[in-house]
Amino acid sequence: MKIATFNVNSIKARLPNVLEWLKEADPDVALLQEIKCQAADFPVLEFQSMGYQVQAVGQKSYNGVALLSKQPAENVLEGLPGDDSDEQARYVEATVQGVRVASLYLPNGNPVDSEKYPYKLGWMKRLKAHAATLLASEQPVVLAGDYNVIPEPRDCYDPAAWAGDALFLPETRRHFREIVNLGYTDAFRAIHPQRVAYSFWDYQAGRWPRDEGIRIDHLLLSPQAADRLRDAGIDKKARGREKASDHTPVWCELDS
DNA sequence: ATGGTTGCCTCGCAA
Numbered sequence: 001m002k003i004a005t006f007n008v009n010s011i012k013a014r015l016p017n018v019l020e021w022l023k024e025a026d027p028d029v030a031l032l033q034e035i036k037c038q039a040a041d042f043p044v045l046e047f048q049s050m051g052y053q054v055q056a057v058g059q060k061s062y063n064g065v066a067l068l069s070k071q072p073a074e075n076v077l078e079g080l081p082g083d084d085s086d087e088q089a090r091y092v093e094a095t096v097q098g099v100r101v102a103s104l105y106l107p108n109g110n111p112v113d114s115e116k117y118p119y120k121l122g123w124m125k126r127l128k129a130h131a132a133t134l135l136a137s138e139q140p141v142v143l144a145g146d147y148n149v150i151p152e153p154r155d156c157y158d159p160a161a162w163a164g165d166a167l168f169l170p171e172t173r174r175h176f177r178e179i180v181n182l183g184y185t186d187a188f189r190a191i192h193p194q195r196v197a198y199s200f201w202d203y204q205a206g207r208w209p210r211d212e213g214i215r216i217d218h219l220l221l222s223p224q225a226a227d228r229l230r231d232a233g234i235d236k237k238a239r240g241r242e243k244a245s246d247h248t249p250v251w252c253e254l255d256s
Numbered sequence: 257a258t259g260g261t262t263g264c265c266t267c268g269c270a271a
Binding site: 148 | 259260261262263264265269270271
Protein backbone atom coordinates (compact mmCIF):
# COMPACT_ATOMS: atom_id res chain seq x y z
CA MET A 1 0.00 0.00 0.00
CA LYS A 2 1.65 3.19 -1.20
CA ILE A 3 0.78 6.41 0.64
CA ALA A 4 2.03 9.78 -0.59
CA THR A 5 1.80 13.37 0.66
CA PHE A 6 2.11 16.43 -1.56
CA ASN A 7 1.67 20.15 -0.79
CA VAL A 8 0.41 21.25 -4.22
CA ASN A 9 0.23 25.04 -3.57
CA SER A 10 -3.19 25.49 -5.31
CA ILE A 11 -4.91 22.54 -6.96
CA LYS A 12 -6.24 24.78 -9.75
CA ALA A 13 -2.81 26.09 -10.68
CA ARG A 14 -1.27 22.62 -10.28
CA LEU A 15 -3.85 20.26 -11.80
CA PRO A 16 -1.88 19.06 -14.88
CA ASN A 17 1.20 18.67 -12.71
CA VAL A 18 -0.61 16.67 -10.02
CA LEU A 19 -2.38 14.41 -12.54
CA GLU A 20 0.94 13.65 -14.23
CA TRP A 21 2.56 12.84 -10.88
CA LEU A 22 -0.37 10.58 -9.88
CA LYS A 23 -0.11 8.68 -13.14
CA GLU A 24 3.60 8.02 -12.65
CA ALA A 25 3.74 7.47 -8.88
CA ASP A 26 0.44 5.58 -8.72
CA PRO A 27 -0.13 5.83 -4.94
CA ASP A 28 -3.06 4.00 -3.34
CA VAL A 29 -3.63 7.04 -1.13
CA ALA A 30 -2.63 10.63 -2.00
CA LEU A 31 -2.77 13.28 0.72
CA LEU A 32 -2.79 16.83 -0.60
CA GLN A 33 -2.28 20.16 1.15
CA GLU A 34 -2.78 23.81 0.23
CA ILE A 35 -5.49 23.08 -2.30
CA LYS A 36 -6.43 26.77 -1.85
CA CYS A 37 -10.09 26.37 -2.80
CA GLN A 38 -13.43 25.52 -1.29
CA ALA A 39 -14.38 21.84 -1.30
CA ALA A 40 -17.14 22.51 -3.85
CA ASP A 41 -14.56 23.91 -6.29
CA PHE A 42 -12.17 20.94 -6.03
CA PRO A 43 -11.77 19.24 -9.45
CA VAL A 44 -13.30 15.96 -8.31
CA LEU A 45 -14.11 14.55 -11.78
CA GLU A 46 -10.51 14.67 -12.98
CA PHE A 47 -9.41 12.49 -10.06
CA GLN A 48 -12.40 10.17 -10.27
CA SER A 49 -11.53 9.49 -13.89
CA MET A 50 -8.13 8.29 -12.65
CA GLY A 51 -9.79 5.92 -10.21
CA TYR A 52 -9.62 7.97 -7.01
CA GLN A 53 -12.31 8.82 -4.51
CA VAL A 54 -12.02 12.35 -3.14
CA GLN A 55 -12.43 13.78 0.36
CA ALA A 56 -11.74 17.51 0.40
CA VAL A 57 -11.82 20.07 3.21
CA GLY A 58 -11.35 23.56 1.85
CA GLN A 59 -11.80 27.28 2.25
CA LYS A 60 -11.50 30.24 -0.07
CA SER A 61 -7.98 31.27 -1.17
CA TYR A 62 -5.89 29.65 1.56
CA ASN A 63 -5.08 26.31 3.19
CA GLY A 64 -7.28 23.32 2.34
CA VAL A 65 -6.50 19.58 2.37
CA ALA A 66 -7.66 16.53 0.43
CA LEU A 67 -7.52 12.76 0.73
CA LEU A 68 -7.56 10.74 -2.49
CA SER A 69 -7.94 6.97 -2.32
CA LYS A 70 -8.44 4.12 -4.77
CA GLN A 71 -10.40 2.20 -2.12
CA PRO A 72 -13.27 3.66 -0.11
CA ALA A 73 -12.51 6.18 2.66
CA GLU A 74 -14.48 5.26 5.77
CA ASN A 75 -15.33 7.22 8.93
CA VAL A 76 -14.11 10.52 7.51
CA LEU A 77 -13.10 13.13 10.10
CA GLU A 78 -12.99 16.76 8.96
CA GLY A 79 -10.99 19.17 11.10
CA LEU A 80 -8.49 18.55 13.91
CA PRO A 81 -10.34 17.95 17.21
CA GLY A 82 -9.75 20.19 20.20
CA ASP A 83 -10.93 23.66 19.15
CA ASP A 84 -14.40 24.16 17.64
CA SER A 85 -13.61 27.84 16.99
CA ASP A 86 -10.75 27.00 14.58
CA GLU A 87 -12.12 27.59 11.07
CA GLN A 88 -8.93 27.03 9.07
CA ALA A 89 -9.11 24.02 6.70
CA ARG A 90 -6.04 22.06 7.72
CA TYR A 91 -7.04 18.48 8.55
CA VAL A 92 -8.87 15.49 7.10
CA GLU A 93 -8.62 11.86 8.27
CA ALA A 94 -10.20 8.59 7.19
CA THR A 95 -9.74 4.82 7.22
CA VAL A 96 -8.62 3.17 3.97
CA GLN A 97 -8.20 -0.61 3.90
CA GLY A 98 -7.82 -0.68 7.67
CA VAL A 99 -5.22 2.09 7.81
CA ARG A 100 -6.13 5.38 9.50
CA VAL A 101 -4.62 8.09 7.28
CA ALA A 102 -4.58 11.87 7.72
CA SER A 103 -3.74 14.79 5.46
CA LEU A 104 -2.57 17.69 7.62
CA TYR A 105 -1.36 21.20 6.91
CA LEU A 106 0.31 22.43 10.07
CA PRO A 107 0.38 26.24 10.42
CA ASN A 108 3.55 27.99 9.19
CA GLY A 109 3.78 30.22 12.27
CA ASN A 110 5.71 33.15 10.81
CA PRO A 111 6.23 35.87 11.82
CA VAL A 112 7.06 34.54 15.26
CA ASP A 113 6.24 37.82 17.05
CA SER A 114 2.67 37.72 15.70
CA GLU A 115 -0.40 35.75 16.83
CA LYS A 116 0.53 33.16 14.18
CA TYR A 117 3.25 31.50 16.23
CA PRO A 118 1.10 30.77 19.29
CA TYR A 119 -1.57 29.48 16.89
CA LYS A 120 1.00 27.08 15.44
CA LEU A 121 2.07 25.81 18.87
CA GLY A 122 -1.56 25.45 19.96
CA TRP A 123 -2.31 23.44 16.81
CA MET A 124 0.67 21.19 17.56
CA LYS A 125 -0.61 20.57 21.09
CA ARG A 126 -3.99 19.57 19.67
CA LEU A 127 -2.26 17.30 17.15
CA LYS A 128 -0.26 15.65 19.94
CA ALA A 129 -3.44 14.98 21.94
CA HIS A 130 -5.18 13.52 18.90
CA ALA A 131 -2.12 11.48 17.92
CA ALA A 132 -2.14 9.97 21.42
CA THR A 133 -5.82 9.05 21.07
CA LEU A 134 -5.11 7.37 17.75
CA LEU A 135 -2.25 5.36 19.27
CA ALA A 136 -4.63 3.95 21.86
CA SER A 137 -6.67 2.40 19.05
CA GLU A 138 -3.70 0.13 18.23
CA GLN A 139 -4.46 0.31 14.52
CA PRO A 140 -2.03 1.30 11.78
CA VAL A 141 -1.99 5.12 11.59
CA VAL A 142 -0.22 7.37 9.06
CA LEU A 143 -0.24 11.10 9.87
CA ALA A 144 1.08 12.76 6.72
CA GLY A 145 1.41 16.25 5.42
CA ASP A 146 3.18 19.58 5.49
CA TYR A 147 4.27 19.85 9.13
CA ASN A 148 6.12 23.14 8.59
CA VAL A 149 8.77 21.71 10.94
CA ILE A 150 12.46 21.15 10.20
CA PRO A 151 13.15 18.31 12.66
CA GLU A 152 16.96 18.52 12.77
CA PRO A 153 19.80 20.74 11.47
CA ARG A 154 20.64 18.19 8.76
CA ASP A 155 17.14 18.68 7.35
CA CYS A 156 18.08 22.25 6.33
CA TYR A 157 20.60 23.61 3.80
CA ASP A 158 21.62 26.41 6.20
CA PRO A 159 20.52 25.88 9.82
CA ALA A 160 22.08 29.17 10.95
CA ALA A 161 19.98 31.16 8.50
CA TRP A 162 16.81 29.47 9.80
CA ALA A 163 17.64 29.70 13.50
CA GLY A 164 14.93 32.25 14.29
CA ASP A 165 12.29 30.92 11.89
CA ALA A 166 9.01 29.42 13.10
CA LEU A 167 9.85 26.21 11.20
CA PHE A 168 13.08 25.65 13.12
CA LEU A 169 12.80 27.31 16.55
CA PRO A 170 13.67 24.97 19.46
CA GLU A 171 10.10 25.30 20.74
CA THR A 172 8.72 24.14 17.37
CA ARG A 173 11.11 21.21 17.17
CA ARG A 174 10.32 20.22 20.75
CA HIS A 175 6.59 20.07 20.01
CA PHE A 176 7.26 17.91 16.93
CA ARG A 177 9.60 15.67 18.91
CA GLU A 178 6.95 15.21 21.60
CA ILE A 179 4.55 13.84 18.99
CA VAL A 180 7.20 11.48 17.59
CA ASN A 181 8.12 10.35 21.10
CA LEU A 182 4.56 9.25 21.79
CA GLY A 183 5.59 6.33 19.60
CA TYR A 184 5.53 7.52 15.98
CA THR A 185 8.13 6.80 13.31
CA ASP A 186 9.30 9.31 10.68
CA ALA A 187 9.00 7.01 7.64
CA PHE A 188 11.64 8.71 5.49
CA ARG A 189 14.19 8.94 8.31
CA ALA A 190 13.62 5.31 9.33
CA ILE A 191 14.39 4.04 5.83
CA HIS A 192 17.22 6.53 5.16
CA PRO A 193 18.97 7.17 8.51
CA GLN A 194 21.91 9.09 7.02
CA ARG A 195 20.46 10.73 3.93
CA VAL A 196 20.27 14.49 3.43
CA ALA A 197 17.13 15.21 1.40
CA TYR A 198 14.61 18.01 1.18
CA SER A 199 10.90 18.29 0.37
CA PHE A 200 10.60 22.09 -0.10
CA TRP A 201 12.64 24.65 -2.01
CA ASP A 202 11.66 28.32 -1.96
CA TYR A 203 10.68 29.79 -5.33
CA GLN A 204 12.94 32.73 -4.55
CA ALA A 205 16.67 33.28 -4.81
CA GLY A 206 17.41 30.22 -6.94
CA ARG A 207 16.97 27.76 -4.10
CA TRP A 208 15.89 24.83 -6.30
CA PRO A 209 18.77 24.92 -8.83
CA ARG A 210 21.21 25.07 -5.92
CA ASP A 211 19.38 22.32 -3.99
CA GLU A 212 19.01 24.66 -1.02
CA GLY A 213 15.91 23.18 0.57
CA ILE A 214 14.36 22.00 3.80
CA ARG A 215 12.63 18.76 4.82
CA ILE A 216 9.24 19.71 6.26
CA ASP A 217 6.80 17.19 4.71
CA HIS A 218 6.61 14.04 6.81
CA LEU A 219 4.76 10.76 7.25
CA LEU A 220 4.52 9.73 10.91
CA LEU A 221 3.67 6.06 11.46
CA SER A 222 2.14 4.39 14.51
CA PRO A 223 3.89 1.18 15.66
CA GLN A 224 1.34 -0.95 13.81
CA ALA A 225 2.07 0.96 10.60
CA ALA A 226 5.84 1.05 11.21
CA ASP A 227 5.83 -2.76 11.53
CA ARG A 228 4.67 -2.83 7.92
CA LEU A 229 7.06 -0.14 6.58
CA ARG A 230 8.78 -1.51 3.50
CA ASP A 231 10.14 1.61 1.79
CA ALA A 232 9.98 5.41 1.76
CA GLY A 233 11.31 8.25 -0.35
CA ILE A 234 11.09 11.76 -1.71
CA ASP A 235 10.07 12.31 -5.34
CA LYS A 236 12.33 15.15 -6.47
CA LYS A 237 11.13 14.90 -10.06
CA ALA A 238 7.91 16.83 -9.46
CA ARG A 239 9.81 19.89 -8.20
CA GLY A 240 11.74 20.13 -11.46
CA ARG A 241 8.70 20.31 -13.75
CA GLU A 242 7.31 23.42 -15.42
CA LYS A 243 4.86 25.21 -13.14
CA ALA A 244 6.02 23.13 -10.17
CA SER A 245 4.80 23.48 -6.60
CA ASP A 246 7.47 24.67 -4.17
CA HIS A 247 7.07 21.28 -2.43
CA THR A 248 7.66 17.79 -3.82
CA PRO A 249 5.90 14.53 -2.89
CA VAL A 250 7.04 12.30 -0.03
CA TRP A 251 5.84 8.70 0.16
CA CYS A 252 5.98 5.40 2.00
CA GLU A 253 5.06 1.83 1.12
CA LEU A 254 3.42 -0.48 3.67
CA ASP A 255 3.33 -4.27 3.37
CA SER A 256 -0.16 -5.59 2.80
C1' DA B 257 22.51 43.30 -0.36
C1' DT B 258 17.00 42.13 4.31
C1' DG B 259 17.42 40.74 -2.12
C1' DG B 260 13.71 37.13 -4.88
C1' DT B 261 8.82 34.17 -6.69
C1' DT B 262 4.25 32.27 -6.88
C1' DG B 263 -0.89 32.16 -6.11
C1' DC B 264 -4.82 34.26 -4.40
C1' DC B 265 -8.05 37.52 -6.79
C1' DT B 266 -7.22 42.64 -4.48
C1' DC B 267 -4.68 46.84 -5.26
C1' DG B 268 -1.85 43.36 -0.05
C1' DC B 269 -1.31 38.90 2.15
C1' DA B 270 0.59 34.38 2.75
C1' DA B 271 4.18 31.31 2.00
